[in-house]
Amino acid sequence: MADGEVRKIDKEQGKVTLKHGPIASLDMPGMTMVFKVVDLKMLDTLKQGDKVKFAADKVDGAFTVTAIEVSK
Numbered sequence: 001m002a003d004g005e006v007r008k009i010d011k012e013q014g015k016v017t018l019k020h021g022p023i024a025s026l027d028m029p030g031m032t033m034v035f036k037v038v039d040l041k042m043l044d045t046l047k048q049g050d051k052v053k054f055a056a057d058k059v060d061g062a063f064t065v066t067a068i069e070v071s072k
Ligand SMILES: [Cu+2]
Pocket: 020, 028, 029, 030, 031, 032, 033
């Protein structure tokens, strides 16, 4: 799981903007970027400013959040 912070949520498009730390599985350094989500219900659990832990993968060519939880 990578660390991130929710910057923006777009329920209509099914996308979330995350400022994230390095993601080893994707060989990606830290940055702020937009992800799709595998399940739109994920977006209901999030709000702007939440610190999160998440997993992401490339699905049909698009970086997609496959799991996400708010850090306590
Ligand atoms: Cu990134």
